Amino acid sequence: MRNFIVAITGASGAIYARRILQGLNQPALRTYLIVSPAGxxxxxxxxxxEQPVPERLLDEPVRSEIIPLAYHDIGACVASGSFPSEGMVIAPCSSSKLAQVAHGGADNLIARAAQVMLKERRRLVLLHREMPLSLVDVRNMVAATEAGAIICPASPGFYLQPRTIGDLVDMVAGRVLGLLAVPCDWKIQWAGADRRS
Ligand SMILES: Cc1cc2nc3c(=O)[nH]c(=O)nc-3n(C[C@H](O)[C@H](O)[C@H](O)COP(=O)(O)O)c2cc1C
Structure with missing residues (x-):
């Protein structure tokens, strides 16, 4: 089993979280799910x-193992570096959580699990969503990046000619899955368009 952590915070873009969870909905994967109160x-x-239960969140049959963890349970398994998780994504990631991650906050399970990823040198992806950005946000992005996190703005490209919101969401969620090295066959890759001179 490959263990991943998905954290949902109170930034706009819940649909990204749903799509990432759908991408992780594979038999050999186990997802630990943490949702903040604002999330x-x-x-x-x-x-x-009404409730972030896996079946409703996924909106499709559950094929993987999804284990919800309580936001305030800082004694849960993912709070320890000894627990073998492969990677974590905060999606969507609020500026508030970005700040906590950047400055070592750990008074809730999302922030603590993120600090564990950084100290264990494991993959931590922050799917941040805010616009415009304050200087505080930008500085926090620098600090989080220096600490080892990957800032992944919720900012889809348009070069694949998206036709639906789902196409745009797939582009972002698919890139996050790629960063977690989770296989996904969504059509989000640029195949190249060579222009010969
Ligand atoms: C409808 C709604 C949309 C929000 N969108 C964003 C957002 O896109 N980005 C952001 O950083 N905060 C956003 N917020 C504010 C956060 O929810 C708020 O800062 C919260 O304290 C974040 O807490 P958390 O990081 O523990 O989830 C939004 C709040 C609401 C109610």
């Missing part, structure tokens, strides 16, 4: 979910 609110506002 719960966004799941309600944007996806109409």
């Amino acid at each position: 719960r609110r966004l799941l309600h506002e944007e996806l109409g979910l």
Whole structure:
């Protein structure tokens, strides 16, 4: 089993979290899911979910193992570096959580698990969403990047001629899965368009 951590915070873009979880919905994968209180609110506002239960969040049959963990349980398995998780994504990642990650905050399970990823030199992807960015955000991005995190702005490209919101979401969510080395056959790769002179 490959273990991953998905954390959902209170930034806009709950649909990205759903698509990433769908990408991780594979039999050989286990996902530990943490949702902040503000993340719960966004799941309600944007996806109409009362409770972030895996079946509702996925919106498709559960084929993998998804284990919800409590936001305030800083004693959960993923709070320890001895627990063999491969990578973590915070998606969407609020500026507030970005700041916590950048400055070593660990008073909740999302922040603590992120600090574990950094100290263990494991992959940590922050799918940050805010616009415009303040200087505080930019400095926090620098600090988080220097500490080893990958800042992945929720900013889809348009070069594959997207036709639906789903196409745009796939482009972002698929890139996150790629950063976690999770196989995904969505059509999000630029095949190249050579222009001969
Ligand atoms: C509808 C709604 C949309 C929000 N969108 C964003 C956003 O895109 N980016 C952001 O950084 N914060 C956003 N916020 C604010 C965060 O939810 C707030 O800062 C919260 O404290 C973040 O907490 P968390 O990081 O623990 O989830 C939004 C809040 C609401 C209610």
